[in-house]
Amino acid sequence: MKVVIEMDKSALVLGGGSHYAIAWQLGYLKGMSDCGIELRDVKEVVGTSAGAQVGALITSDLHWNTIWEEQIEQPIQEDSPLTDEAMAQLQQKLRTIAQDAETETAWVNGLSTLSKAAHPDITQAERFEMIRKRLGSASCETWPKALHIVTTESETNARHLFSFDEGEDLIEVVTASSAFPGVWAPVEMNGRHYYDGASYSAENADLAKDAKTVVILAADLPIAYPYALDELVDKMRVKGQRVRVVTPDKHVKQILTDFKENAMNPKLRTKIAEAGAKQGYNDVDAMYQFWNQH
Numbered sequence: 001m002k003v004v005i006e007m008d009k010s011a012l013v014l015g016g017g018s019h020y021a022i023a024w025q026l027g028y029l030k031g032m033s034d035c036g037i038e039l040r041d042v043k044e045v046v047g048t049s050a051g052a053q054v055g056a057l058i059t060s061d062l063h064w065n066t067i068w069e070e071q072i073e074q075p076i077q078e079d080s081p082l083t084d085e086a087m088a089q090l091q092q093k094l095r096t097i098a099q100d101a102e103t104e105t106a107w108v109n110g111l112s113t114l115s116k117a118a119h120p121d122i123t124q125a126e127r128f129e130m131i132r133k134r135l136g137s138a139s140c141e142t143w144p145k146a147l148h149i150v151t152t153e154s155e156t157n158a159r160h161l162f163s164f165d166e167g168e169d170l171i172e173v174v175t176a177s178s179a180f181p182g183v184w185a186p187v188e189m190n191g192r193h194y195y196d197g198a199s200y201s202a203e204n205a206d207l208a209k210d211a212k213t214v215v216i217l218a219a220d221l222p223i224a225y226p227y228a229l230d231e232l233v234d235k236m237r238v239k240g241q242r243v244r245v246v247t248p249d250k251h252v253k254q255i256l257t258d259f260k261e262n263a264m265n266p267k268l269r270t271k272i273a274e275a276g277a278k279q280g281y282n283d284v285d286a287m288y289q290f291w292n293q294h
Contacts, residue, residue, distance in 0.1 A: 001191055010042040014051025015203035016021030016196070018180070019076070020256055020263035020272060023051035024248050025217050026057070026071055027273035031280020033064055037276045037287055039172060039215060046161075046208045048150040048197040051217070051273035052177040056170060059144035070136035072273040076266040078130065081120070081183050089290040090182050092225055104226040108157045108199050115181035115195040116154065124187060131175045140170045150197030150204045151176045154186045159200055161207055183264070201227035205243070213242045213291065220247040221263060244290045 014025055029039055040058045048056030057067050082090060093114065101107035120127070132140065143164035151160050152171065163174045168189060176187035176194035186193040197204060202225055205216050216234065218229055232242050249254075252275045259268045 009212035011044045011046060011208035011214045012042045013203050013205045013208055013214060013216040014045065014047045014054050015216070015218045015255075016049030016051055016178075016198040017202070018178075018263040019266045020221070020270055021219040022054055023072065023269040024219065024252055024276040025054045026067065026274025027278075028217060029054075029058060029282075030064055030273075031066060031277035032284065032287060034277075035281060037284060037291070040070035042215075043146060044148060044208065045146050046148045046150065046204060047177070048202065048204050049178050049180065050219070051203070052149040052174045052197065053131070055147050055149065055273075056140065056144075056174055057138055059147045060138040062136075062138050064070035064087055066137065069262065072270055073282075076134070076269060078134075078266050082262070082264055084262050084265075087260075087262045087264060089144075091181060091223065096119060101226075104200075105157070107226045108152070109116050111181045111199045112152070112154055112195070113188055115152075115179065115199075118179075118182055118185045120184055120260075124185070127184065127187075128171050128175055130196050131178065132171050133212040133253040134146050135171075135174075143168075143170050148207070149173050149177050150207060151155050151194040152197060152199040154195060155271045157199070159197070159204065159207075160194065162205075198225065201229065201232065203229055205229065206232045208241075209239075211241065214244070215230060215287075215290075216243065218244045218245055218247050219263070222261075242290075242293065244287070246283070247274070249282075251275045252279060269292065279290050 020229045045059055071273045077223035145164050153160050162168055172189055177197040179186055179195040181196055186195040203216055203218050208214050236243050255271045259265050
């Protein structure tokens with residue numbers, strides 16, 4: 001089965017979720033590709049946080065086998081930035097911010113304050129190098145035209161969608177989009193500061209506004225956001241966009257449970273990716289039917 005994607009009308013939205021989302025998204029997309037549905041062929045990829053990293057990989061010219069070897073088969077030489085206990089504490093802080101906020105603006109203000117208070121033990125340059133190593137042999141000198149990356153600007157708390165025509169460094173923007181509040185400090189670019197693109201939404205699916213057909217890969221972690229995904233999708237459908245949301249299946253979620261819900265633990269990558277690939281295989285018929293609806 002080979003699905004020909006309408007390039008000028010399609011988008012793939014990749015949400016956040018640290019190593020968990022990276023591994024699951026790559027696994028799912030690889031499983032689809034092995035069965036003839038190549039979602040790398042879409043016109044635009046909108047990546048947020050972990051999705052920005054996956055987006056940089058799949059819009060590169062790397063072969064799937066190389067991506068799989070470097071991202072899944074080879075151990076990631078990183079320690080989790082948070083222990084399981086610290087992750088649970090951070091999740092409680094995020095819940096408190098959400099509960100205390102009376103407006104969406106107040107909610108994002110709280111996340112921004114948490115972001116600015118992060119003081120990691122590594123420098124910004126070291127963090128850039130960490131992300132560069134994560135992307136393996138993907139060329140990051142040229143920004144792929146299909147790739148769009150979501151960040152949040154600290155000074156205004158507004159979402160900012162970076163694209164190839166803005167002239168920014170790809171590694172710096174990916175690092176900014178991946179700067180999870182309370183874990184990594186905001187990234188300075190041209191006198192402004194940017195952090196996690198998932199302050200408003202883990203997926204920011206509404207930013208794929210020009211696409212007729214949209215596939216969203218959402219990690220579905222137990223974290224609330226000012227913009228709920230189901231509400232964004234409803235609005236997109238009202239506009240006439242065809243949208244399919246894919247979340248990890250029960251087998252993938254069970255593996256995360258086995259890792260004590262710590263999505264930032266790089267050791268979960270192999271098992272999550274393999275389970276994600278199986279989900280991709282099992283989902284091929286449904287995706288084929290969705291893609292060929294008229």
